[in-house]
Amino acid sequence: MTINTNRRTFIGGAAALAVSPITAKASSRAKAGAFPRGFLWGAATAGHQIEGNNVNSDSWVMETIKPSLFREPSLDAANSFELWPADLDLVKSLGLNTYRFSIEWSRIEPLQGEFSTAMLDHYKAVIEGCRRRGLIPMVTFNHFTTPKWFAGLGGWTNPKSPELFARFCERATRHLGAQIGWATTLNEPNLALQLWTTMPEVMHQLNPVFGPLKAAAARSIGSERFEMSNLMMLETAKQVLPNMIAGHKAGRDAIKSVRPELKVGVSLAIADEQVGNSAAKRDQVRSEAYGAWLEAVRGDDFVGVQNYARNVWNAEGKSAAPAAAKRNYSGEEVFPASLAGAVRYAHQASGCPVIVTEHGVGTDDDTIRAALIPAALSELKLAMDEGVPVLGYMHWSLIDNFEWIFGYGPKFGLATVDRKTFKRTPKPSAFVLGRIAKRNAI
Amino acid sequence: MTINTNRRTFIGGAAALAVSPITAKASSRAKAGAFPRGFLWGAATAGHQIEGNNVNSDSWVMETIKPSLFREPSLDAANSFELWPADLDLVKSLGLNTYRFSIEWSRIEPLQGEFSTAMLDHYKAVIEGCRRRGLIPMVTFNHFTTPKWFAGLGGWTNPKSPELFARFCERATRHLGAQIGWATTLNEPNLALQLWTTMPEVMHQLNPVFGPLKAAAARSIGSERFEMSNLMMLETAKQVLPNMIAGHKAGRDAIKSVRPELKVGVSLAIADEQVGNSAAKRDQVRSEAYGAWLEAVRGDDFVGVQNYARNVWNAEGKSAAPAAAKRNYSGEEVFPASLAGAVRYAHQASGCPVIVTEHGVGTDDDTIRAALIPAALSELKLAMDEGVPVLGYMHWSLIDNFEWIFGYGPKFGLATVDRKTFKRTPKPSAFVLGRIAKRNAI
Numbered sequence: 066m067t068i069n070t071n072r073r074t075f076i077g078g079a080a081a082l083a084v085s086p087i088t089a090k091a092s093s094r095a096k097a098g099a100f101p102r103g104f105l106w107g108a109a110t111a112g113h114q115i116e117g118n119n120v121n122s123d124s125w126v127m128e129t130i131k132p133s134l135f136r137e138p139s140l141d142a143a144n145s146f147e148l149w150p151a152d153l154d155l156v157k158s159l160g161l162n163t164y165r166f167s168i169e170w171s172r173i174e175p176l177q178g179e180f181s182t183a184m185l186d187h188y189k190a191v192i193e194g195c196r197r198r199g200l201i202p203m204v205t206f207n208h209f210t211t212p213k214w215f216a217g218l219g220g221w222t223n224p225k226s227p228e229l230f231a232r233f234c235e236r237a238t239r240h241l242g243a244q245i246g247w248a249t250t251l252n253e254p255n256l257a258l259q260l261w262t263t264m265p266e267v268m269h270q271l272n273p274v275f276g277p278l279k280a281a282a283a284r285s286i287g288s289e290r291f292e293m294s295n296l297m298m299l300e301t302a303k304q305v306l307p308n309m310i311a312g313h314k315a316g317r318d319a320i321k322s323v324r325p326e327l328k329v330g331v332s333l334a335i336a337d338e339q340v341g342n343s344a345a346k347r348d349q350v351r352s353e354a355y356g357a358w359l360e361a362v363r364g365d366d367f368v369g370v371q372n373y374a375r376n377v378w379n380a381e382g383k384s385a386a387p388a389a390a391k392r393n394y395s396g397e398e399v400f401p402a403s404l405a406g407a408v409r410y411a412h413q414a415s416g417c418p419v420i421v422t423e424h425g426v427g428t429d430d431d432t433i434r435a436a437l438i439p440a441a442l443s444e445l446k447l448a449m450d451e452g453v454p455v456l457g458y459m460h461w462s463l464i465d466n467f468e469w470i471f472g473y474g475p476k477f478g479l480a481t482v483d484r485k486t487f488k489r490t491p492k493p494s495a496f497v498l499g500r501i502a503k504r505n506a507i
Numbered sequence: 508m509t510i511n512t513n514r515r516t517f518i519g520g521a522a523a524l525a526v527s528p529i530t531a532k533a534s535s536r537a538k539a540g541a542f543p544r545g546f547l548w549g550a551a552t553a554g555h556q557i558e559g560n561n562v563n564s565d566s567w568v569m570e571t572i573k574p575s576l577f578r579e580p581s582l583d584a585a586n587s588f589e590l591w592p593a594d595l596d597l598v599k600s601l602g603l604n605t606y607r608f609s610i611e612w613s614r615i616e617p618l619q620g621e622f623s624t625a626m627l628d629h630y631k632a633v634i635e636g637c638r639r640r641g642l643i644p645m646v647t648f649n650h651f652t653t654p655k656w657f658a659g660l661g662g663w664t665n666p667k668s669p670e671l672f673a674r675f676c677e678r679a680t681r682h683l684g685a686q687i688g689w690a691t692t693l694n695e696p697n698l699a700l701q702l703w704t705t706m707p708e709v710m711h712q713l714n715p716v717f718g719p720l721k722a723a724a725a726r727s728i729g730s731e732r733f734e735m736s737n738l739m740m741l742e743t744a745k746q747v748l749p750n751m752i753a754g755h756k757a758g759r760d761a762i763k764s765v766r767p768e769l770k771v772g773v774s775l776a777i778a779d780e781q782v783g784n785s786a787a788k789r790d791q792v793r794s795e796a797y798g799a800w801l802e803a804v805r806g807d808d809f810v811g812v813q814n815y816a817r818n819v820w821n822a823e824g825k826s827a828a829p830a831a832a833k834r835n836y837s838g839e840e841v842f843p844a845s846l847a848g849a850v851r852y853a854h855q856a857s858g859c860p861v862i863v864t865e866h867g868v869g870t871d872d873d874t875i876r877a878a879l880i881p882a883a884l885s886e887l888k889l890a891m892d893e894g895v896p897v898l899g900y901m902h903w904s905l906i907d908n909f910e911w912i913f914g915y916g917p918k919f920g921l922a923t924v925d926r927k928t929f930k931r932t933p934k935p936s937a938f939v940l941g942r943i944a945k946r947n948a949i
Contacts, residue, residue, distance in 0.1 A: 117625045118614065118617060118625060118626065120562055120563045120617055121562045138618065138621070140617070140618075140621060140623065141623050141624055141625040141626075144624070144625035144628070146625070147625060147628070147629060172560065175560060175562055175582070176571055176580065176582075179582060181559070181560060181582065181583050182583055182586070182927060182929075183559045183560060183583040183588070183929070184560065184583075186589070186929075187589060284729045285728070285729035286727070286728075286729065287726045287727035287728065287729065487624075487625070487628075
């Protein structure tokens with residue numbers, strides 16, 4: 066089963082099947098000028114997508130049941146569990162100053178209540194490895210995958226899920242938190258709602274398979290239940306919303322109980338929802354996909370924005386993309402100005418400073434990525450010049466990796482990874498981003 | 508549930524609950540003199556017992572079902588998956604020339620037929636790490652733990668088990684075999700038979716729990732079946748015997764198909780079965796516990812002997828230990844001459860050269876270990892002087908580790924491991940063995 070998409074999401078198929086006849090003159094408006102001192106320039110990864118052999122995670126279970134929604138299992142991924150020093154060296158060599166990565170709850174708490182000193186030591190070494198190289202470590206405490214025991218307890222439908230997550234955050238921060246530069250709790254906890262709001266037809270098609278897949282996954286771990294954090298029915302997405310918001314807040318407070326001064330936020334999946342012929346429809350989409358979260362994060366140190374697309378809304382639905390648009394691997398529009406649009410909205414709706422915690426494109430044609438980066442950053446700089454506080458930009462992704470149900474098909478990396486030798490090789494776009502980072506200007 | 512034992516075995520409780528009034532004058536007979544040039548002096552470990560977080564293994568399943576026969580789960584063990592360089596440094600620093608360790612099938616073949624390049628690379632690095640330090644790597648291809656999918660297919664009761672194991676051996680040798688110094692296929696495949704033969708009363712007590720435990724383990728992995736390689740009913744032990752022998756031979760041939768000149772053997776659990784008032788009883792025990800295997804290995808490059816105890820047989824059963832005997836952690840006799848007795852028998856019955864692949868004692872009193880090592884080696888040297896070809900001696904174990912159902916209670920290490928920092932600290936006995944190794948003489 067395949068969902069076309071122009072962004073990388075957990076179940077993949079996100080928004081932006083369509084676009085209005087608006088032409089993309091935006092990039093020509095970009096002003097020259099430096100980014101603020103201390104602007105975070107980075108690349109992002111996630112544990113399950115690069116480490117390999119994350120066998121204790123919910124995703125591994127879903128990847129290996131038969132039949133599976135996944136094109137292939139993650140297996141070795143990029144072997145970053147062993148080769149993380151090569152990843153850090155790559156970030157450094159490009160001239161970036163920040164590395165966003167996640168720690169794997171499935172490894173750190175392999176059994177409920179049993180915390181692995183060995184695995185905490187592992188991630189502490191990664192964080193210290195960043196510092197030794199002069200890189201700022203931005204740590205995602207949970208990037209989608211949860212321990213399979215957590216899924217077996219009902220995942221985020223479990224009323225105890227917020228406190229289970231908070232305990233993990235507290236223990237992890239106590240062990241490895243000293244050198245963390247920036248923290249996020251959850252990655253795209255609004256993703257399921259966004260998908261149900263912006264591509265309901267695809268989700269309705271998928272809906273019938275969720276039940277049998279969950280049942281098979283539950284059986285395979287000897288449980289009655291199985292809930293992942295991002296592959297879910299609409300009613301489940303509504304059910305987990307308050308628990309995930311409570312989980313973010315409890316996790317944030319747990320992290321700050323150990324390191325009160327550490328800046329903590331949450332990363333949200335935000336498409337640039339634009340008005341076609343219906344502001345009402347656009348506003349409804351915003352409200353359903355982002356409203357509760359942008360309300361919940363008011364007062365946070367920052368909000369993480371993860372953007373890959375725009376949607377142009379008419380009363381009848383989304384507009385089609387313009388014929389001349391650049392396309393990503395699945396044929397969807399690549400629209401550089403969408404990032405600035407999402408950032409403006411996130412800031413306006415939440416009042417928070419913004420960090421772009423993900424932005425990128427899945428494509429085998431690196432010239433598209435190399436063009437997208439300066440174009441999107443020019444638009445972002447415009448928004449900043451208008452007064453939107455933006456603290457950093459993390460490109461998704463440092464390296465080609467395991468793209469969830471799409472397996473190793475889509476290529477989002479600034480560098481390729483040889484699937485046999487695991488050798489990383491930067492693409493030209495990596496140097497485009499690196500040059501901008503080193504100059505701190507486009 | 509606890510089984511007293513003076514040796515480390517998979518389900519723990521091995522032989523030697525008893526001993527005759529024979530006094531241990533043997534060590535006084537030891538001749539001075541050097542061991543042969545090139546004698547292998549080493550220490551031994553096993554992946555599951557030291558690596559930690561071997562979550563894809565059959566043992567992890569059995570450790571984490573509730574109730575469990577295991578005192579505690581293995582969790583981080585000694586964190587040797589990350590700290591293997593510290594282990595190699597320790598072996599080197601003691602003056603030993605060989606390191607016996609195992610590669611984890613559960614990691615290398617996480618799903619049936621899917622071989623992990625990342626994990627093969629991992630063990631290749633360990634092997635190369637030995638060579639860089641001038642250590643000879645002696646590799647156990649399977650030290651008890653199997654992938655849980657293998658257990659779910661019925662373990663060694665599965666008629667296809669020999670070919671599944673052989674395929675693993677072939678793939679592993681192809682990837683990482685170039686620098687291996689010595690190889691063994693299986694570790695103590697005769698253990699269950701030995702336990703049923705030498706301590707039938709304990710095994711009969713355990714027997715009723717095997718069924719429910721296996722059923723619970725099977726349910727927890729969504730399978731109909733579950734069979735571990737060493738925790739089994741008598742009828743299962745008899746059923747797996749031909750498959751394990753076939754597995755050893757197929758594994759050996761697979762290894763040699765890639766590296767024809769590599770010496771390959773199998774390690775057998777062999778107590779020194781002595782005659783009390785009944786040679787017939789002793790011979791019956793030998794036949795049932797070792798006979799088929801010592802027959803099967805005829806023509807092999809060597810046979811690995813793993814000895815921890817003697818049993819003195821009377822028509823009525825085993826003799827009690829003499830009152831003045833040294834005792835191990837569980838109160839059983841420590842009898843230094845048992846090693847030489849087992850080695851003599853293994854050579855005589857198989858015709859093979861011998862490598863002592865395990866020998867040691869579980870005790871909190873390191874003076875017992877420090878005394879055992881030279882005493883047992885003096886007896887071994889006598890046997891060698893008599894003409895028994897012995898190629899090396901691997902002490903069990905390099906470091907304190909996870910002792911199967913007994914958890915972290917019994918201490919077999921030449922070095923302690925801090926359970927929080929994982930720091931290794933050699934005990935005095937380690938230097939006793941090291942001095943002998945460096946002098947190549949007692």
